[in-house]
Amino acid sequence: MVKHGVVRLVDVAEQAGVTVSTASRALSRPEMVRPETRERVEAAARALGYVPNLAARSLITGRSGVVSVIIPDLSNEYYASIAQAAQVTAREHGYEVFIADSGFDPDRESALVDVASRGADGVIVCTAQRRHTVARDGVPLVYVNKMVRGHHAVVVDPHSVLEAQVDHLLALGHERILIATGPEIFWVSEVRSLHAARLAKRLPSITIDEYRGPSYGGGRRLVDHLDPSVTAVAALNDRQAIGILQRAAEVGIRIPDDLSVVGCDDLSTAAFVSPALTTVRVPTEALGRAAVSLLIDHVTDGGPVIAEQMVGELVVRDSTAPPRTAA
Amino acid sequence: MVKHGVVRLVDVAEQAGVTVSTASRALSRPEMVRPETRERVEAAARALGYVPNLAARSLITGRSGVVSVIIPDLSNEYYASIAQAAQVTAREHGYEVFIADSGFDPDRESALVDVASRGADGVIVCTAQRRHTVARDGVPLVYVNKMVRGHHAVVVDPHSVLEAQVDHLLALGHERILIATGPEIFWVSEVRSLHAARLAKRLPSITIDEYRGPSYGGGRRLVDHLDPSVTAVAALNDRQAIGILQRAAEVGIRIPDDLSVVGCDDLSTAAFVSPALTTVRVPTEALGRAAVSLLIDHVTDGGPVIAEQMVGELVVRDSTAPPRTAA
DNA sequence: CTGAAAGCGCTTACAG
DNA sequence: CTGAAAGCGCTTACAG
Numbered sequence: 052m053v054k055h056g057v058v059r060l061v062d063v064a065e066q067a068g069v070t071v072s073t074a075s076r077a078l079s080r081p082e083m084v085r086p087e088t089r090e091r092v093e094a095a096a097r098a099l100g101y102v103p104n105l106a107a108r109s110l111i112t113g114r115s116g117v118v119s120v121i122i123p124d125l126s127n128e129y130y131a132s133i134a135q136a137a138q139v140t141a142r143e144h145g146y147e148v149f150i151a152d153s154g155f156d157p158d159r160e161s162a163l164v165d166v167a168s169r170g171a172d173g174v175i176v177c178t179a180q181r182r183h184t185v186a187r188d189g190v191p192l193v194y195v196n197k198m199v200r201g202h203h204a205v206v207v208d209p210h211s212v213l214e215a216q217v218d219h220l221l222a223l224g225h226e227r228i229l230i231a232t233g234p235e236i237f238w239v240s241e242v243r244s245l246h247a248a249r250l251a252k253r254l255p256s257i258t259i260d261e262y263r264g265p266s267y268g269g270g271r272r273l274v275d276h277l278d279p280s281v282t283a284v285a286a287l288n289d290r291q292a293i294g295i296l297q298r299a300a301e302v303g304i305r306i307p308d309d310l311s312v313v314g315c316d317d318l319s320t321a322a323f324v325s326p327a328l329t330t331v332r333v334p335t336e337a338l339g340r341a342a343v344s345l346l347i348d349h350v351t352d353g354g355p356v357i358a359e360q361m362v363g364e365l366v367v368r369d370s371t372a373p374p375r376t377a378a
Numbered sequence: 379m380v381k382h383g384v385v386r387l388v389d390v391a392e393q394a395g396v397t398v399s400t401a402s403r404a405l406s407r408p409e410m411v412r413p414e415t416r417e418r419v420e421a422a423a424r425a426l427g428y429v430p431n432l433a434a435r436s437l438i439t440g441r442s443g444v445v446s447v448i449i450p451d452l453s454n455e456y457y458a459s460i461a462q463a464a465q466v467t468a469r470e471h472g473y474e475v476f477i478a479d480s481g482f483d484p485d486r487e488s489a490l491v492d493v494a495s496r497g498a499d500g501v502i503v504c505t506a507q508r509r510h511t512v513a514r515d516g517v518p519l520v521y522v523n524k525m526v527r528g529h530h531a532v533v534v535d536p537h538s539v540l541e542a543q544v545d546h547l548l549a550l551g552h553e554r555i556l557i558a559t560g561p562e563i564f565w566v567s568e569v570r571s572l573h574a575a576r577l578a579k580r581l582p583s584i585t586i587d588e589y590r591g592p593s594y595g596g597g598r599r600l601v602d603h604l605d606p607s608v609t610a611v612a613a614l615n616d617r618q619a620i621g622i623l624q625r626a627a628e629v630g631i632r633i634p635d636d637l638s639v640v641g642c643d644d645l646s647t648a649a650f651v652s653p654a655l656t657t658v659r660v661p662t663e664a665l666g667r668a669a670v671s672l673l674i675d676h677v678t679d680g681g682p683v684i685a686e687q688m689v690g691e692l693v694v695r696d697s698t699a700p701p702r703t704a705a
Numbered sequence: 706c707t708g709a710a711a712g713c714g715c716t717t718a719c720a721g
Numbered sequence: 722c723t724g725a726a727a728g729c730g731c732t733t734a735c736a737g
Contacts, residue, residue: 059714070724075716085722105497106442107714109433110729125462125477131453135479138452147493150452150477152462166474170432293650323620325652386730397708402732412706434730437713 058101066095078103117147118346119167119174121160125152128318129288129335133177133195136339144347146172157182164192173346179237179265193342197238203349204358205341207333209242211362215331216285216313217250217257219365224373225283225311226256231273233265233287240287263291270294274302282374283311289318289330296324296370307372317366326369333363385428393422405430444474445673446494446501448487452479455645456615456662460504460522463666471674473499484509491519500673506564506592520673522665524565530676531685532668534660536569538689542658543612543640544577544584546692551700552610552638553583558600560592560614567614590618597621601629609701610638616645619655623697634699644693653696660690 064074069088076083077092084092095101109115118141122130138148149171153160157180167174173191181197194204213230220228230247233240244261251257258278263269270291273284275298286292292314299306306312306326314321314330321328341359349357391401396415403410404419411419422428436442445468449457465475476498480487484507494501500518508524521531540557547555557574560567571588578584585605590596597618600611602625613619619641626633633639633653641648641657648655668686676684 060716061714071715072717072725073723076723079716083722088722102492102496104437104714106433106436107729108716110431110437110714110731111716113729115433125452125465126455126458128453128455128458131455131458135452138479147476148478149474151475152465165429169429297650320647320650323624323647323651325650387732388730398731399709399733400707403707406732410706415706431730434713435732437715437730438732440713 058099059104060101063092063095063099063101066099067091114172115170116145117149117171118343119149119151119163119171120177121151121153121163121167121174122177123153123155123160123179125150128320129316129333130177132335133339133342136336137175137343138339140340140343141347144343146343146347153178155180175342175346177342179239181236181238181241191346193346195338195342198358201356203345203356205338205345206238206358206360207338208360208362209239210246211360212315212331212333213243213246213250213285215363215365216315219313219329219367219371220283220285220311223283223311223371226254226374227278227281228254228257228283228285229273229277229281230257230259230285231263231269231287231291232259232261233263233269234261237265243287263287265291267291267294267297270296271298274298274304277304277310281310283371284313286312286314289314289316289321289328292328292330292370293320293324296326296328307370308375311371311374313371315363321366322368329368329371330366331363332366334361337361385426386431387428390419390422390426390428393426394418441499442497443472444476444498445670446476446478446490446498447504448478448480448490448494448501449504450480450482450487450506452477455647456643456660457504459662460666460669463663464502464670465666467667467670468674471670473670473674480505482507502669502673504669506566508563508565508568518673520669522669525685528683530672530683532665532672533565533685533687534665535687535689536566537573538687539642539658539660540570540573540577540612542690542692543642546640546656546694546698547610547612547638550610550638550698553581553701554605554608555581555584555610555612556600556604556608557584557586557612558590558596558614558618559586559588560590560596561588564592570614590614592618594618594621594624597623598625601625601631604631604637608637610698611640613639613641616641616643616648616655616657619657619697620647620651623651623653623655634697635702638698638701640698642690648693649695656695656698657693658690659693661688664688 060074061071064071074092077089081089120134120137122134124130134150141148151163153163168190175193177195179196194202198204198206232244232247235241247259263273265287267290271294274295292312295312304310314328317330317332321330387401388398391398401419404416408416447461447464449461451457461477468475478490480490495517502520504522506523521529525531525533559571559574562568574586590600592614594617598621601622619639622639631637641655644657644659648657
């Protein structure tokens, strides 16, 4: 009889009439034992309800079989979707995923990376903020949503997003376009600012807002500080865009008649708000998958540092239209 | 020098001039060593960048310090919010949380419970489906969103939800009310059906729909099968309610003029759809917190089986109004 | 308060 | 193909 209902490998071995060594091989490297031995061990394991002690295995192999994914906000569909895709892909590679939530707090993020590094074979840090996070030595790490010199990363190219937004608005005939870039604590904002500045130089009617953040509140405040001559806004993301929609409705700005708004991300909410939001779809699933693939196929092998860039895709809905003054 | 940059406790001990035993105590049970010894060990640990090998610790203590939370869909805000609250609470108790996604698949859910049981000190299974899930012997388990005889559980009382919905509609003057209960594969649906049947017996103008599921699609289909005399719908959840709103808009049913709709959950989307959805707010955070508290404070101590029931709270917005024929 | 020693459950060279 | 033995890094009675 085994104590406490916990079945160990030695119990299985005894039942099968072999030693632990053989039992271990039969279970983890079946090609190394005689077929009948394997069957006997497998039968014993099944009969006893054996489940390996992961801690022991991990102690000896030095691998845990888990990948940690750290995201800023679990209840934010955007990040959840990345984490979910990562999970699916990781499982395909035989890894479990451990998802943790930093609550957008850089300090907590660092702490989590640290904790995660201890137990995991690799960690994926999904974060927008530029503030540097350092993983423990020797633990493979991939960033999602920002590029950090010397580190692997998967990002959506901010240029492609801004271009999709602005091209769409220009095509509709807008000239007085406001580009929201967000503050430079965010990696995307930094890159977006550069590109926006370049655009503004070429097209002087373009203005830039770098103060309002990527949130509903940021969008609302943007409306309250809006130059009346602006006819279109390229928002930082959908949350900000939806905040703009909300506040605009409250203060009597009609969308898209008085103001066109284009978002970014394509949250599921984007299709339900009124008017339905024109936006740039971000391939969140691809981000998650790519991060895991990079981690497993590449980082672990000590390959060169890679930064994958993906592109967004414009989704036209009802929040954009030609400017009233034109057309 | 240590090999591979991996600092073990023995390295710290050596540096501090003590044995591993003392080093171990200094770090995990500081009150057992002399203050100056502790300081010496702590200094050494800091200097060397020591981080404990969790697998080794877990092997010997028999505890992993992790709680697994299994949810059906990570990118569903409702479940994400429960998981997030669970995570916060667990951390307050010194546990890390491991969140996994079953994709609404009962088989995968079972498999995940099984995998999770190996590594975790306890598991929280957040699931709507009645189909029974069995944890490994000896691993504490708490269900969220369904009650299972003989198991700990935290749920929102379906009676309270239905009552809030129906009372609101009755107060507005509705008589021809359709109650969507959902198919009985869901635990809530089972309970909700019972209560709905009782209501229908008392108020014969109430009808019941048990075919349409708790999804956007379910809501859309519900509209396509709607008896024109119905003036109000008590939906199974917000997703279904939003599906109703969408489809109603397409087929020219005005809401709330022609039809009142009340949802359940209060997803963030609920406030943004048009018209803004009247719904019953479910305390998802409280669910997550309670599940963890139950797991840690009670299940582990072998206390009696507990099923906590919480109640929803009506949030009135714009999708409900008095029936046109009345008032 | 500290040390020497055993042991957690597994895997894996090393012999046979 | 199988067994005996060592060892992964830690914790914890047991002596001192």
